[in-house]
Amino acid sequence: MANPIITDAKERMTKAGDALQRDLQNIRAGRANAGILNRVQADYYGAMTPISQMASITVPEARVLLITPYDKTSLDAIEKAIYASDLGLTPSNDGSSIRLVIPQLTEERRKELAKDVKGEAENAKVSVRNVRRDAMDTLKKQQKASEITEDDLHDLEDQVQKATDAGIKNIDAIAKDKEEELLNI
Known part of the structure; x- marks a missing residue:
């Protein structure tokens, strides 16, 4: 039977990898990706609403996002929200939809973004190590309490370490994929 401490630790380590993947979606790689608008919210009848709930977001070309609101009256609010966001993109409003052209990244900017990816990956690794430390502490307390x-303590510590190694390997793979995406033209 699997120890609940090990199961919990594995689950939390997996969540660290999932969180890293979500964070890396917001780093744009010179290609259109609807994920870059996930955190942008617009004022919709007095409530801050994610753009993805107010409009359909499509990718008609490799570097263009097309935002077509379900309610045409929300077009201006969406445009203002994109201007106010930290995306650094200029929306083009044609009266019925908004086009976002993703500029081609310079080599210098690509390398800068790759460094950001490494930093995010390191933060995720710290989270995994913290989970390992918590699990090890809990196991030692159980052993002291007989x-x-x-x-059993040594066996369970080995399992925690194997889960940690797997979690860090997963994070490295996620970061490597994103770096390759950024650095390939």
């Missing part, structure tokens, strides 16, 4: 034997 809930598990010393042999």
Whole structure:
């Protein structure tokens, strides 16, 4: 039977990788990706609403996002929200939809974004290591309280370490994929 501490640690390490993947979606790679608008919210009848809930977002060309609002009256609010966001993109409003042209990244900017990816990956690794530390502490407390034997403690510590190694390997793979996406022209 799997120990609940190990199961919880594995789950939390997986969530660290998932969070890294979500964070890396917001780093644009010179290609249109609807994910860059995930955190942009517009004022829709007094409520801040994600653009993805107010409009359909399509990718008609490799470097163009087309935002077509379900309610045409929200077009100006969406445009203002994109201007106010930190995306650095200028929306082009044609009266019924908004086009966002993603500029081609310079080599210098690509390398800068690759460094950002490494920083995000390092933060995710720290999270995984914190989960390992918490699990190890809990296991040692159980052993001191005579809930598990010393042999069980060593076996469970090995399982935690294997889960940690797998979690870090997963994070490295996610970061490597994103770096390759950024650095390939």
